[in-house]
Amino acid sequence: MGTVTSAQQKLGNRLANVMIVVALIVFLAPIYWIGSTAFKPRNLATTVPPTILFTPEVSPFVKLFTKRVQLKPNEKVDYDNAPWWEKIVIDGGERISRSGKGEVQLSGYPSRFLNSLIVAITSTFLAVAMGTITAYGFSRFKVAGEEDWLFFILSTRMLPPVVVAIPMFLMYRAVGLNDTHIGLIILYTAFNVSFAVWLMKGFIDEIPREYEEAALVDGYTRMEAFWKIVLPEAATGIAATAVFCFITAWNEYAFALIMTNRKAQTAPPFIPSQVGSGLPDWTVIASGTALFLLPVAIFTFLLRNHLLRGMSFGAIRK
């Protein structure tokens, strides 16, 4: 009997392992396809059947960052003196667009990427700072109607972005905040601060009150105890919360689509707008997408032990 079950178990385990491998392939294939298309020569991106093996190129990234124009027939370019990245573009039948002074003109991508960084980092900093102190307030002191306030804070996060965006658009238009970094930063901070309060409250609840009480007995003020005892203890939680807030702001699409169009536009609304007309160059879209997804992929690995907590607003901790 015992050997039969163990043989059965072995078979079951092996079957489960095979299914896990299949699941890994299914879940990672789209991500792999983005990564591989980012290094494909343009003519191999849309072949029938799809090209799986190829010699990788960096040309999509060169094209991603530069503004280019189609070469006219018989147009002369100084190929021999061109730097390697310019040769790649010329080989593709295009030349890099230059300003009157001969400076290379950049595509729309780098500025959108920079906007994404500015908006995500600033709003993360503000949301985590406000979220941490507010969470401390809720965790350590009696607040009348605490449950109701916490529900109110969470519900602001749950609103569909388009619902909030309609009045915000009108208000921003009235005060000139449309298409500005500050406008987007405020929106993302408001969006993330509720998340930060909920998550940080869980982390601060776990720090024993005795630590601060001991410090208070030693002559620390409450403020000093917060700065010198609670904050260092909460450092891991603060870091995890910050990464979550950053990812949310980094990925946000609807507000950015509605509130920005050029100056302060972030990458998520910009990348789809490239597909708009004619035959899209999927290698350039893939390189832009891959570069945009990379920070989040790295953060996911750093966060792996906090994902459960973050995704459940700090409710499920295990």
Added chain:
Amino acid sequence: MAEMMNRLDPMSRAASRGMSDLAIRNLFVIPTIAFLIIFNIFPLIYSLGYSFTDFRASSSAPANFIGLQNYRDLLADPFIWSNFTITAKYVIVSVTGQVLVGFGLALLLNRSFPLKGLVTTLLLLPMMLSMAVVGLFWKLLYDPNFGMINYALGLGNFEWLSDPGIALYAVALTDIWMWSPFVMLLSLAGLSAVPKHLYEAASIDRAGRFYVFFRITLPLVAPILLIAIIFRTMEAFKTFDLAFVMTSQPTTELISIRLYKMAFQEWQTGKSCALAYIVLIMVLTITNIYVKYLNKAKER
């Protein structure tokens, strides 16, 4: 900051030991709540006002008060009802898919095997990525001619996104790919919390696999699974990015997309504010249920 204050005024510090707890609490809590009221509640009051007018943000004509006309028009509009029907279909298909796939994956992962941590993290990757940007790339994967999906499944030139009858399910499939990992993550937490001795007792009693699953595993994981389902339902109901970048079929016009078009393409600002309120009430109802179960899970 605290240090600086102390150095500046050691006497008063000795007297009062810094700020009172009450002052600190107010300093820590009130600004955030005020911030959220200004940037979340005030705009909603503002749009509640507009929902009773015929205001159009694209024209300079002043808004006229028209009472409940917008709400009456919306509730009598068969197209709006079809947007809600499409949304309901989308929610049911994608959440059911996510629960089946996500819970199934969690059952597979809930044992020890080599590289378990790495495999779990890799499977969680899709849900962390930008829906708009990844959704866009799925257009290439779904392409009837050179798409990877048709090639891998041997479907020939199957039209995923340009067939009006299929497009919604294609978007839901991408959503299932993205968010099954979320259900998996929560289910794994639920599964690992099932006491081992229950399984040992069941095996002593020679209980069958189905019996163990339906009598032990499922009931004990159910509370956490329910949280995952409510949360995903709420998110699927709000879906905008994914469907918006992937297709422009009328059959995939979810309620958020209708709202966006009404507000920012047709510029029917007053009417869109009214629709926003109808959506808002629905979302708050689901949020209320969600928080109730979240607090229950916390107490466990």
